[in-house]
Amino acid sequence: MLGILPVEKYRTTARAQFLARLPLPRMKEQAMTPLREILEQRRLSALFQPIIDLKSGEFLGFEGLIRGPADSPLHSPINLFGAAEQQGLQLELEMLSRQTVLETFARLNLPGNLFLNVSPLTLTNPSFKNGQTLAFLSQLGLNPERVIIEITENQPTFDFEGMRNALLHYRSMGFKIAIDDLGEGFSSLRLWSELRPEFIKIDMHFVQGVDHDPIKLQFLKSIQHIAESCGTHVIAEGVETEAELRVVKDIGIALGQGYFIARPSPTPPLLASSETSSIINSTNIAVFPKAELNRRSQMSAHKLLTYVEPVHPETLNDHVFQRFTDNPALRTIPVVKGGKPHGLINRYQFIDRFAKPYQRELMGRKPCGGLIAGEPLLVEKSMPIEELSHFLAEADSRHFADGFIITENGRYIGVASGQDLLRELTQMQLEAARYANPLTLLPGNVPINEHIERLLQADTPFVACYCDLDHFKPFNDTYSYRKGDEMIQLTGRILSWACDPKLDFIGHIGGDDFILLMQSRDWRSRCEQALRSFEQAAELMFREEHLAAGGYSSEGRDGTVTFHPLTSLSIGATQIQPGLFMSHHEVSAAMTDAKKMAKKTAGNSLFIEQRSQPTTRSMP
Known part of the structure; x- marks a missing residue:
């Protein structure tokens, strides 16, 4: 469970038995690589980065991080865990990492909670369901309620049901749950909805630069709103500037973590810096970045669409005349064959022609397709409204009054007029000016x-x-x-x-x-x-x-x-x-x-x- 390993030989029988379970003999069967030497000699070290309560200014706890030997290319966690994946030693490395973090946390006697990184691979491994973690925590003098299992997603999670069951099992023993890198992982949203973890960490991509990016600001606001509704505490990762901290705090996010607050350290500070405290205790609020575009600027021609029942090119002119007579508000009638638009019949041109002497008698029984005036203007429904305004301005002026046909993949779905477009453009300008x-x-x-x-x-x-x-x-x-x-x-x-x-x-x-x-x-x-x-x-x-x-x-x-x-x-x-x-x-x-x-x-x-x-x- 959680893959905890002792770092030295213990004299007690319980510790000797625990040591005997280690998978190190399997490693010795193969050629010794730098990573294998690190695991054999247990040359890992732990760093801790504080997580701060953005209301009280106190540290809620610390995230445990792992490093390889300082004189090795595997000092970086990216290189270290990358090598483990290549050599098939992920489980061994994670087991030793968890144990190193726990022992160091206990030895330093750090206050508050420990956020312990665990991958889904380790979490669902059958060898960890034997209760040895609780015994080890007891030896270290750590209460499971102080340990928060932080699920990391550096690879897809395929055994979702197994991971869910494992997390519920750990929670029943007193552990709390955190989901890391929300917005970046593969299944974090699903985990959140089903597990209701105590903590959610927002990926640092959405935090860094939030003071001047309105899209990131809206993302954080939305996540915070969801978190409030389900009782989850949000942790903003990657806070690197004063401005980012001010915005994150003002959104109402509960917790923060990042270089501006404190860098990872073998001996982390126990109190926030005066600079961080002054921001948290300040009554000033951040100036949020302004949105450069509002929702109307994203609207398309589909917004203008009005559906008018079309007629076939062979429909008699008498029928068209009757439709115009029955509906005085009808300005145009589309002519469509097999879903493909042929053109528009304009009300005033049609009525004017029929009003002349003997024209209705001569033309009433003829097909209406002969009265289509010129090629129609076809507009795909996805065309942005602003682009449509330029498109219409460059087209024949008759299309502004007669209107145009809106299509979907070339098939008729409705009509619109220049007046409809002008009305929407005016509304867009008025609303934009408000913002x-x-x-x-x-x-x-x-x-x-x-x-x-x-x-x-x-x-x-x-x-x-x-x-x-x-x-x-x-x-x-x-x-x-x-x-x-x-x-x-x-x-x-x-x-x-x-x-x-x-x-x-x-x-x-x-x-x-x-x-x-x-x-x-x-x-x-x-x-x-x-x-x-x-x-x-x-x-x-x-x-x-x-x-x-x-x-x-x-x-x-x-x-x-x-x-x-x-x-x-x-x-x-x-x-x-x-x-x-x-x-x-x-x-x-x-x-x-x-x-x-x-x-x-x-x-x-x-x-x-x-x-x-x-x-x-x-x-x-």
Whole structure:
């Protein structure tokens, strides 16, 4: 069971009997290789890497790792276990590895739990179901409840039922279960659903870079949501940076492991570093990466499809006329033979032709295929909507009004029109603008509101700033909308430079309005620096005569000439204390009031709301 081996000859009878069970004689029958020498001389060493509780900041336990001799090419675990697989010595190596880790863990008297790596091959081997593990743990003074069997998947698991039964057997004896590398292994999801392990380790691929990858962020969120529903603790492996730790913690993941927390060591630390502790104990929240694409950008032509019962090319025109008469909303009727589209009959062209004298009498009994106007535009249902818009723009203009046929593998499945496409494109643009402003590519209204809600739910004090350009419309009218766009983009860049990307969030709600949600302790000096930078940079956008005059004049609709000061930047800042605001709507209203006060001061200005707020926590 678990393949535990003693590392030296014991004097007691029980240990001597245990030693006698080792499969070493079989190894001696063959030529001695470097790996065989390592196993014969038991030259393995154990390292331990802490696993930290991301709420308390304490170490839950340690993962036991194995290394070969330092002076050997087999020092690396990749080389060591690769050689074992090539030489058919996986079981022997794993048995000695487990024993080495357990003995070293007991000798160091490490606190907490031990995560013990076990492969499915070792787990299901019949020779391990004899109870010797419990006896060995008893000799070492280790309670099985402190040992967590961590299932590693470096090869496919074929005996799934055997592994499942073995794990349930070990659990009945007090061991806990962890599944390693979720998202990378072969059967980890199935194991999770059937075994309900106490711990799940997320493969480090999904953790590393999560602070700037929205897809990885969504993966971790989804795994955490599933884990909460089934009582499993998630361990994020491979945490290597401060930013990754902040994001993992804010998602709500329970445990973390990685080089940033502590590297594997023969004598691991028993307490978290001050740097790690400061992040875990901080009330600040991470700035999540923004999604560059929303779900609508992935939509295809199938979204536009409307099924209209087709007619055969030999269908009489009288029948087509009757269908148009019975259904006033019907704009086109597809003509299809054997599933293959032949064309479209346009309602207005058809009715117009039949309305002429004697045309119905002459044409009513003729097949409708003769009234198809030109080749139809065929679109596969999988074509992305944005690609379809370019495709339709390059096609004959009649297809926009007449519509086009949507196919699946060349067979008719429905129709759509240019109006349908235009409606969907407009909706896509409106929704995209809510997530990211197309001019500056900064987060839009939805991410702004989501970040405010996260800050409020975390009881984190922050400063909400509403930034607005003064006298922007006269500048736009005087210098052109293109220059106006440049002014907005310049403002976005200056405000972004003023933010700490680890702590501060910048959003663009539209036009010349920006939002800053700042957790930086020096937020005030950052805002003041943004005002100075804007004043210097904006001068380059005005003509010399306007700079000399301090503004410019323009004529209104009523003919009145008005003088307008140079465009400036106003920032209204509100200090948000825990418990004061209940939703992003209330924060938005407070920001708006502060902005109005800032705009009452001429030139570049910062207004800080100073009214007292009921709180017991000081503002950073």
